Amino acid sequence: MQGSIAIDQSPSVQYLLRVGDTCLILGQRIAEWCGHAPILEEDIAMSNMALDLIGQARAVLTHAGQLEGRGHDEDQLAYLRDEKDYRNLTLVELPRGDFAFTVLRNAMVATLMKLLWERLRDSSDAELAGIAGKAIKEARYHQQHAADWVVRLGDGTDESRQRIEKALRELWLYVPELFESDAVDEAAQAQGLGPRWADLRAPWLEEMDTILDEATLSRPDEAAFRSTGKRGVHSEHMGFILAEMQHLQRAFPGGVW
Amino acid sequence: MSALAAMATTRCEQAWGVLDSVLDPEVPALSVRDLGIVRDVVDHGEALEIVLTPTYSGCPATEVIEHDVLQAIAKAGLGPAHVTLQRAPAWTTDWISAEGRRKLFEYGIAPPGPAAPDGAVPIRIFGRRADAVACPRCGSSNTERLSAFGSTACKSMYRCVSCREPFEHFKPI
Numbered sequence: 001m002q003g004s005i006a007i008d009q010s011p012s013v014q015y016l017l018r019v020g021d022t023c024l025i026l027g028q029r030i031a032e033w034c035g036h037a038p039i040l041e042e043d044i045a046m047s048n049m050a051l052d053l054i055g056q057a058r059a060v061l062t063h064a065g066q067l068e069g070r071g072h073d074e075d076q077l078a079y080l081r082d083e084k085d086y087r088n089l090t091l092v093e094l095p096r097g098d099f100a101f102t103v104l105r106n107a108m109v110a111t112l113m114k115l116l117w118e119r120l121r122d123s124s125d126a127e128l129a130g131i132a133g134k135a136i137k138e139a140r141y142h143q144q145h146a147a148d149w150v151v152r153l154g155d156g157t158d159e160s161r162q163r164i165e166k167a168l169r170e171l172w173l174y175v176p177e178l179f180e181s182d183a184v185d186e187a188a189q190a191q192g193l194g195p196r197w198a199d200l201r202a203p204w205l206e207e208m209d210t211i212l213d214e215a216t217l218s219r220p221d222e223a224a225f226r227s228t229g230k231r232g233v234h235s236e237h238m239g240f241i242l243a244e245m246q247h248l249q250r251a252f253p254g255g256v257w
Numbered sequence: 258m259s260a261l262a263a264m265a266t267t268r269c270e271q272a273w274g275v276l277d278s279v280l281d282p283e284v285p286a287l288s289v290r291d292l293g294i295v296r297d298v299v300d301h302g303e304a305l306e307i308v309l310t311p312t313y314s315g316c317p318a319t320e321v322i323e324h325d326v327l328q329a330i331a332k333a334g335l336g337p338a339h340v341t342l343q344r345a346p347a348w349t350t351d352w353i354s355a356e357g358r359r360k361l362f363e364y365g366i367a368p369p370g371p372a373a374p375d376g377a378v379p380i381r382i383f384g385r386r387a388d389a390v391a392c393p394r395c396g397s398s399n400t401e402r403l404s405a406f407g408s409t410a411c412k413s414m415y416r417c418v419s420c421r422e423p424f425e426h427f428k429p430i
Contacts, residue, residue, distance in 0.1 A: 055315025
């Protein structure tokens, strides 16, 4: 059995882990649709987006490992950390739910990532800026795809509308976490590594409103609840997804095929 | 080519020639040069460095392409060589050569139009009413998009309303 690795707590490494882990865990969740999506085209679309996200996570985690300087590669970071050392948004670890839940979450995360990658292209960290230059193109497609579906379901049948309204109520609870600032964000902003996520809130809401309006849905009020995945305190769902992801590397250290 | 001329060409020029024969494993109508993913070939004396750029972050063909490139260089007797991946500036379909576009069309894949300019892109809600893409079988522009994603990361699925045939479109990115 392979033990866990300890992670550097410096703000720049933590900032990169937030980006990389959010891509990694959402990629894993979306990949669960492979073989289960309602139609073949969507099965393929979900798998494609999962691949993009996991590719982005690989690049960011590799870079986080280099910055950390402890010799951790992308695989060690993806598979050998304890739950408290993952820095993804709680939003992305929630179980995949039905198709409405999935496409609405994809729209929320893709919109965030699009805005984030846009700004990371100007990062003082040249490697991160390079990753962002590639990822932004993919995030635009992800957002477009998810937005089309939110509109189709929101402005669709009674059944589809009821499902996406339910998803909206559930998912909106996790929005405040996206834009909460803390010392990690402030440090990243100060050194030019990347934006404070709080600064993405206004453009994010504007784009989400465009999508929700077109879908004839109303944006819920902001919840008082605060999720804390970005700080390593996760929901009860995180342990299960990690158990599935990590099993092979823990049981067969360094296993490849 | 005469033996003398062959000797006169540099190792780098020969390597570029070899890369013309290395095909993209997922779109085998195109060579890696047609695709525009070879950034540079540098002769370091001892070893050749081939600089490649990935098409999509998660493209599973990237590692296969690296392997195929090194194998072709070795087979041509130009080794030793190694591949370096360079991300910036990011690859765009605008780098697919005119020859590459012609090959795509003949292969039955609608080539990409110009990529969106590098800036903020507004969200467009359009469902299936995507930009007009000419059918590679009958040439009609009366086509509709079935899905923004296709059998590989770089393609989307379309159908021609005129000739009723489905086809793939290389996404502009």
